[in-house]
Amino acid sequence: MAKIYQIENSVLKIAVSEKGAELQSLVDKTTGQEYMWSGDPEIWGKHSPVLFPIVGALKDNTYQYEGHSYQLNRHGFAREMNFLPVGRLADELVFLLKQTAETLDVYPFEFDLKLKYRLDGKMLTVTYDVCNTGAQKMWFSIGGHPAFKLPLFKGDAYAEYYLEFEEKEDAGRWPIEEGGLLASAPVPFLNNTPVLRLNKGLFAKDAVVFKELKSRKLALRSDRTKMGFDFSWQGFPYLGLWATPGANFVCIEPWCGIADGVGADGDLSKKEGIHALEPGRHFVRSWSVTIFS
Template sequence: MITTITNSNLTAAIKHLGAELCSLKSKLNVEYIWEGNADFWGKHSPVLFPIVGTLKNNSYQYNGAEYQLSRHGFARDMVFELIEKNENSATFTIKSSEETIKKYPFDFELQIIYTLDGDSLTIAYKVLNKSNTQMPFSLGAHPAFALAGNFEDYNLQFEKDEVLEYSLLQNDLISNETKILAKTNNLVPLKHELFKDDALIFKTLQSHFLTISKNQTPFLRIHYASFPHLGIWTKMNAPFLCIEPWFGYSDSIDNNGNMMDKEGIQILDPDQTFNAEFSIEIL
């Protein structure tokens, strides 16, 4: 199933499978979300929960037991329930089950709220810890934006003129190596070569938004002030770019496997609710 929301400027479509944004169109019918062509990458904007990225050996330890979790967790593969809908907003939820507890031994609810307002789509997240213990988790967005034409006609501009240091992946895990993303006049020219070793992972950024431009003309801005980490990724030669606000990221290569010690992990107390949001602004 797909739910559609609309306002005078934009229309968004969300799949119930994974509560995944699959379309964001302007009133001129311009599509901003990647079509999901499986020849490159068959997704549009998956939800990453209760982990972001890859665990070392795809496993973790908690309270003396070992659990298995595949890359990016299980939320993207679950069917969400639509619990509230009006013309310009829709709220989706999943809850823990016998199946999720086998992989992630916590009683939780995850809500995702999509809201159109003017030229922006805001995607808000609520994580509810219904357990009687602290709950470790990571949460991430993975929207892929369609970049038609020549990939190298596009560039990125971060809000602030800062040193853009990113971590490199090694076998899907965070290595100890970092690099500096080159820029000219605070613009980062896009080229597929940047992603030959997978995603660029920013653990610390001063900027709270970044802008995508084509031939020096800005057309889309991603606001992520409440998210501390950011991933940027594409497939080689693919006509899309993912801008990914995250809480957390893959295990480091020297991770000890204890989920409570994991770098970037969030710890939510019993009966507490975690809130975060980011937005996509059409310029």
Template structure:
């Protein structure tokens, strides 16, 4: 376990998956990140690469060959190498192996960084294409935040606030974790969406097409206690079905699951990313505590 800190915050990250495991306020000792109880969900903030969501039938096709990969890709279960560490910034890297080549046909270098800036944690990604051909991939974040936080109220007393007052449209996930043709509409009241017991009854909300670039969790008093800002063109909001899990995920994505009628061609995936040989994809998102 690695640790970075400043006057305001302390963050802990594990080399497995380069996954953030703790996000604490130094002055109060309050933990804001879900702690990974397998009763609900064993992870805390996995990095999703080179797949966000599911391939159709867990398969993709590239140059006539079929590759099988599980949901959200393999990076979250692999050991990263520590590249550098200072008091308030840390970087890890992951490169392809013989095993990854069996499920994903490209050579790559994935770098994941965490940088503290006051009461902000900036999560940074770099994907380098070290092939002699275009590389296709998706990448996303999956941070889970305590909700309720610090034992305050019930989850149904909480809301999600966005940087828009327009109705949000979510694509609906169906059988096999694939997108259907159905849409769900979520009117906002004063930019807010109330968290209800059945909000995630159809799995994650999949908000596509730059509908919002900020989502914040608000406590029962209407105070935003954690905010996520991102440039990603789509994002997910998720908690396990049933309304019992005491956390909510806000997930910036560059990519998503396949549609149920998709033909599995890797280079044609919606919201996928194409990276030219030798080029580097840079992206980030920011978590801010109140």
């Protein structure tokens, strides 16, 4: 059984598992309201996995690097590994993952991956810090996958909720084809609007994937209540929205990386959304959730 770590301030309380350094719970202490999906294993047994060292699927689950072929499953391996707790303050938790003999078999790079959870009033900030600890350039992607329960409040209906972007958006949805690969072109989706209504049919054909949003902040709101949360994602060029079809949650997923397209050739260094990190350098990105009422 994975160990769970908790911190809290006067407003929020969170719980994080050592497995995947995965956020399990986000509670508003003033109301007792839980904001995270329960992780029901009969539906989808995750809460907020970290996606590393790839985001999404590879074509045939395979990539090539320096003349060698490697196998990696969708979203990589970090979400299934135990992280080491390396820092704990009253309002902050830090976890570390390093390469192992097993990861080097499928991903030939040495790294430190730190996840930091910090509370500041009504805001939770989650930070990814990737450091290249090897002697060669490192290629990677990273992303978030937090799942929020929906409806949030008793008596609400799923379809009473919507996402409100900070900007009016003209953005296509990139369909996901067989094998989890992105289609070669988007289809029309958002038409000069800041609002995306949520309904359980939205994810019947997998995630809603955006490449060209202007917004870096949105709010989850309800027609029936003023309570909800803001979600911000600076420095992440892609955003995914997803739920298991028919399930009572919605994932809001900021990504530095994206699934292979149907025409991908498997070369890791040419993969869309891939990042190159020189030895000794860090790559740091954060996303935040701020509850409101």
